[in-house]
Amino acid sequence: MEIRTMQPADVPLAEKLSDDAFYHAALQSRRDSDPPAGRRSVSRSANWITRTEGFLTTDPDGCFVAYDAEGLAGFATSARREDTLWFLCTFAVRPGLQGQGLGKRLLDAAMAYGADCPHWMLSASDDPKALRRYRLAGFDLHPQLMLHGEVDRSRLVAVDGVREGSAADLDLLDAIDRKVRGAARGRDHTTLAGTGSLLVDVEGGGYAYAADNGPTLLAAIDEETATRLLWECLARTDGEAAMSHVTGANQWALDVGLAARLRIGTEGVLGVRGMAPPAPYIHNGALL
Ligand SMILES: CC(C)(COP(=O)(O)OP(=O)(O)OC[C@H]1O[C@@H](n2cnc3c(N)ncnc32)[C@H](O)[C@@H]1OP(=O)(O)O)[C@@H](O)C(=O)NCCC(=O)NCCS
Incomplete structure (x- = not known):
């Protein structure tokens, strides 16, 4: 073929x-x-x-x-x-x-x-054929945890220091991505903007795209900023939340999800070569 x-x-x-x-x-x-x-x-x-x-x-x-x-x-x-x-x-x-x-x-x-x-990433399903393929191709495989369920709104933590983002923030987003995952995204922000609302930390320490069911991407330079961004994403959920790309390097995200009464499951793996699993970071499955 x-x-x-x-x-x-x-x-x-x-x-x-x-x-x-x-x-x-x-x-x-x-x-x-x-x-x-x-x-x-x-x-x-x-x-x-x-x-x-x-x-x-x-x-x-x-x-x-x-x-x-x-x-x-x-x-x-x-x-x-x-x-x-x-x-x-x-x-x-x-x-x-x-x-x-x-x-x-x-x-x-x-x-x-x-x-x-020098750096390689993929987000894999649980298909054993995919996992075999990726490990044989030299990827380190890191299981992904998934937080899902309906956010208990009585547990929501009010956050400040998070604002709506815009195209004027692109340089800031690039700087955060270079630090956390090693490369800026360029045009992928146009695609991400179609998945949810851009939220930015007022101090410039992180950003997220918030969809109805949770973040489609979250990147920050420290866990305190990441935690605030995630609470804001959860406050914006409507119905079932489903965050399926939480690696073991991101225990802070589990703490937020559990405080919001979400359930923890497992789903798929993050594969990386030439880098560690990014943190604080919740990757996007297709745009990583
Ligand atoms: C993942 C996928 C794209 C791989 O394509 P493929 O044509 O099946 O891959 P290959 O045949 O080249 O490789 C599969 C490997 O798993 C092995 N395998 C076959 N059936 C298997 C099974 N049931 N369990 C474990 N391994 C199996 C094959 O022998 C082969 O290993 P080998 O090359 O060492 O012999 C395809 O299986 C698929 O579409 N899966 C569903 C979607 C998916 O999970 N995509 C990946 C998303 S990250």
Whole structure:
């Protein structure tokens, strides 16, 4: 099967394939205590497509597809920022074709795109095939904890020192990201702005994107700032909260979640090469 770079026409097919692959993987790894496995909603599918089209603009040489007689067989999308950080955005092979070596070829192609980057990140599902692939590719695997449930609003802690952010804050966000994860994000902030409201610490110590179900990203230079930002994100939740990217390096986030009466579960892993799991930090699954 030939592997070639992804083109815009491939994106809707990749969206469908990834939804199928992740849904099947979630059904297989799901425990009774986990939130129910579900398909992507229409709005999340649309966001996925917009985000991936963005990667074809910023990283056309980091996104790969393979086709067989039935259509799209698999793909891997990846990005690099400031020549220091490579990250894997989405990686999936059609259910039924998995476990036969296509994933390795797609991942090898995506990783070749980051070959000269010193730092590498990916956020993985619990699929044992993915975990095997990533460890064999040299990633250190750090289990992710997940905080979920409805925030007990009587426990909310009022915070000050957090304001709404805007495009005028981009230099500040860049400085925080270089310090915490080793590279600024550039255009990825446009995508993140579609996931939630930008919140910024008034002292310039951190920022977060707050969605209805919790932060889609949080980065700070100290735990006190991170804690305040997370409380503000939780205050803005509406219904079920679900924060699934908390590594063991971020115990402060567990303390906030537990104080808000959220439940702790486990979900997936953070894979890193050439770096430690960032902290204080709650990464974004596709934009890390
Ligand atoms: C992860 C994924 C993209 C990998 O693609 P793939 O084509 O299955 O990958 P490969 O066949 O190259 O590699 C799978 C490895 O797991 C092994 N494997 C196969 N079935 C397995 C199983 N049930 N449990 C554990 N390992 C298994 C394979 O033998 C292979 O290892 P090897 O190369 O040492 O022999 C694909 O399985 C998938 O789409 N999974 C669901 C979505 C997902 O989790 N994506 C990753 C998100 S981070």
